[in-house]
Amino acid sequence: xxxxxxxxxxxxxxxxxxxxxxxxxxxxxxxxxxxxxxxxxxxxxxxxxxxxxxxxxxxxxxxxxxxxxxxxxxxxxxxxxxxxxxxxxxxxxxxxxxxxxxxxxxxxxxxxxxxxxxxxxxxxxxxxxxxxxxxxxxxxxxxxxxxxxxxxxxxxxxxxxxxxxxxxxxxxxxxxxxxxxxxxxxxxxxxxxxxxxxxxxxxxxxxxxxxxxxxxxxxxxxxxxxxxxxxxxxxxxxxxxxxxxxxxxxxxxxxxxxxxxxxxxxxxxxxxxxxxxxxxxxxxxxxxxxxx
Amino acid sequence: xxxxxxxxxxxxxxxxxxxxxxxxxxxxxxxxxxxxxxxxxxxxxxxxxxxxxxxxxxxxxxxxxxxxxxxxxxxxxxxxxxxxxxxxxxxxxxxxxxxxxxxxxxxxxxxxxxxxxxxxxxxxxxxxxxxxxxxxxxxxxxxxxxxxxxxxxxxxxxxxxxxxxxxxxxxxxxxxxxxxxxxxxxxxxxxxxxxxxxxxxxxxxxxxxxxxxxxxxxxxxxxxxxxxxxxxxxxxxxxxxxxxxxxxxxxxxxxxxxxxxxxxxxxxxxxxxxxxxxxxxxxxxxx
Numbered sequence: 344x345x346x347x348x349x350x351x352x353x354x355x356x357x358x359x360x361x362x363x364x365x366x367x368x369x370x371x372x373x374x375x376x377x378x379x380x381x382x383x384x385x386x387x388x389x390x391x392x393x394x395x396x397x398x399x400x401x402x403x404x405x406x407x408x409x410x411x412x413x414x415x416x417x418x419x420x421x422x423x424x425x426x427x428x429x430x431x432x433x434x435x436x437x438x439x440x441x442x443x444x445x446x447x448x449x450x451x452x453x454x455x456x457x458x459x460x461x462x463x464x465x466x467x468x469x470x471x472x473x474x475x476x477x478x479x480x481x482x483x484x485x486x487x488x489x490x491x492x493x494x495x496x497x498x499x500x501x502x503x504x505x506x507x508x509x510x511x512x513x514x515x516x517x518x519x520x521x522x523x524x525x526x527x528x529x530x531x532x533x534x535x536x537x538x539x540x541x542x543x544x545x546x547x548x549x550x551x552x553x554x555x556x557x558x559x560x561x562x563x564x565x566x567x568x569x570x571x572x573x574x575x576x577x578x579x580x581x582x583x584x585x586x587x588x589x590x591x592x593x594x595x596x597x598x599x600x601x602x603x604x605x606x607x608x609x610x611x612x613x614x615x616x617x618x619x620x621x622x623x624x625x626x627x628x629x630x631x632x633x634x635x
Numbered sequence: 636x637x638x639x640x641x642x643x644x645x646x647x648x649x650x651x652x653x654x655x656x657x658x659x660x661x662x663x664x665x666x667x668x669x670x671x672x673x674x675x676x677x678x679x680x681x682x683x684x685x686x687x688x689x690x691x692x693x694x695x696x697x698x699x700x701x702x703x704x705x706x707x708x709x710x711x712x713x714x715x716x717x718x719x720x721x722x723x724x725x726x727x728x729x730x731x732x733x734x735x736x737x738x739x740x741x742x743x744x745x746x747x748x749x750x751x752x753x754x755x756x757x758x759x760x761x762x763x764x765x766x767x768x769x770x771x772x773x774x775x776x777x778x779x780x781x782x783x784x785x786x787x788x789x790x791x792x793x794x795x796x797x798x799x800x801x802x803x804x805x806x807x808x809x810x811x812x813x814x815x816x817x818x819x820x821x822x823x824x825x826x827x828x829x830x831x832x833x834x835x836x837x838x839x840x841x842x843x844x845x846x847x848x849x850x851x852x853x854x855x856x857x858x859x860x861x862x863x864x865x866x867x868x869x870x871x872x873x874x875x876x877x878x879x880x881x882x883x884x885x886x887x888x889x890x891x892x893x894x895x896x897x898x899x900x901x902x903x904x905x906x907x908x909x910x911x912x913x914x915x916x917x918x919x920x921x922x
Contacts, residue, residue, distance in 0.1 A: 385724070385725065388725050388727050388728070389727075390677065390725075390727040390730065390731040391677045391680075393731070394677070394680060398833065436848060436906070437904055438671070438847060439671065441676040442676050442840055442844045443844070445679070445680070445840035445844075446840055446844050446891060449833075449837030449840070449891070450841070450888065450891030452834065452887075453885075453888045454884070454888055455884075456759070456881050456883070456884035457878065457881065460879060460881055461878070461879075472758060473742060473754075547684070548738065548739055548742075550735055551735030551736070554728050554732055554735070555732045555735070558724050558728050562722060593747065594743045594746045595742045595743055595745070597742070598742035602740060604736075605735070612718065612721065618723065
């Protein structure tokens with residue numbers, strides 16, 4: 344195996360390249376933001392919303408390119424448009440929400456594909472769809488750091504309100520919180536996070552970054568503050584492991600990151616101290632006494 | 636002018652693309668009625684992404700793509716069922732975790748064995764360059780799925796509307812659940828060739844949603860959905876010749892336009908109709 348040979352020759356080789364170090368840094372940052380947000384999404388049941396917004400950014404990127412605006416701005420606008428359009432159609436028709444989302448985001452994604460084939464761009468479709476963590480420019484890194492930092496601040500500042508909103512919107516409303524605003528805050532934060540994650544893993548796999556760390560954390564902890572830390576640790580670890588492994592096997596970086604997360608979920612499912620399958624299997628007695 | 640419009644029909648590959656797309660569009664539309672009723676959009680999206688590693692593996696080992704795709708699709712569905720039964724996590728999150736892992740595996744395989752299959756085929760589909768062997772697989776899958784749907788549609792309908800009622804009158808709902816999952820995986824495999832992994836879910840949702848706006852009777856809904864599925868797929872493939880664009884993109888844009896049209900103008904459930912009704916109720920109440 345060539346990958347193994349490379350690894351044995353110099354396991355620290357990836358760190359000798361500046362583009363690898365940058366990739367690790369940006370990956371870890373994006374992973375952190377996604378992980379924090381994923382704890383909320385998993386509680387709220389917004390996986391499909393994350394998937395929808397991430398696909399819906401495509402026409403925005405192409406249009407922004409055509410007009411000469413920053414791509415991130417176009418992506419954000421069309422991602423948010425998807426969420427608003429979904430809300431509007433759901434309120435004005437009898438079609439179920441998940442169906443509406445399916446219709447809207449695929450419509451936008453298809454529009455993006457058709458537009459993309461009409462313009463001669465230097466933007467590589469593959470980079471948008473599958474990420475380009477290894478070829479980041481200086482300005483992209485700065486942009487990611489600024490947007491990521493801002494998003495993280497907003498989420499952490501509104502942490503308690505958002506948590507209540509995700510757990511029990513009715514209760515949040517009765518306490519006097521503005522749930523409509525919180526809904527839009529969460530949607531905007533989601534769209535921003537997706538915009539910066541595109542570079543790391545691309546449109547199609549963003550949803551993994553936005554769901555899996557939260558699920559891993561949910562298996563390992565019952566307390567939300569703990570969940571946040573576990574999710575962040577899990578996401579950063581996956582990003583580092585994914586980037587590192589992809590260097591040796593010469594595979595797609597985004598895919599490696601997502602697979603590392605999937606693996607962590609699998610391990611957590613088996614070995615989680617309280618909810619793991621093995622614990623429940625081999626200690627049925629202790630478990631049943633705990634329940635009674 | 637007319638000669639110009641007839642150009643696509645002169646090419647064999649365009650004829651193939653149009654007719655195979657229409658077939659797939661019809662079958663997908665049939666299934667979409669059940670998917671929209673059941674609220675399975677995310678499941679459709681998930682299965683259509685989960686078949687990708689199977690396609691890549693099939694190409695690497697020289698097997699028919701449908702076999703590999705179907706295998707990983709079902710594996711993903713089984714994995715989701717397993718995780719859901721064993722953990723307290725919400726179903727939508729589980730679906731997200733599982734299908735992205737499968738899709739990532741597919742991408743990784745493509746990046747390690749770049750010569751096997753083009754990434755664009757996965758994203759865009761490959762309707763214009765579809766091989767006869769692939770057409771044959773697609774036709775067999777579609778025919779088989781159509782037959783199952785035609786025989787079982789009443790049971791499936793009851794299962795989607797009200798599983799408890801279905802169980803109460805003695806239907807085997809577990810079997811129906813798996814039938815629907817299997818059909819979804821099979822059709823996702825067939826549609827992958829036409830529109831690509833990312834847009835399969837549109838074919839599996841949009842025609843049903845549009846038809847749902849247009850009628851209250853399920854039999855009629857199926858008919859309308861299939862009609863729209865066939866027409867949009869045929870026309871989308873046709874239009875892609877002039878736009879020089881992706882077949883899948885054109886088909887799905889057409890389907891979305893139809894949905895928006897129905898949303899505004901549907902006779903009973905459209906926005907204009909409901910607004911008019913509300914206005915009349917208000918006027919009657921005032922008078």
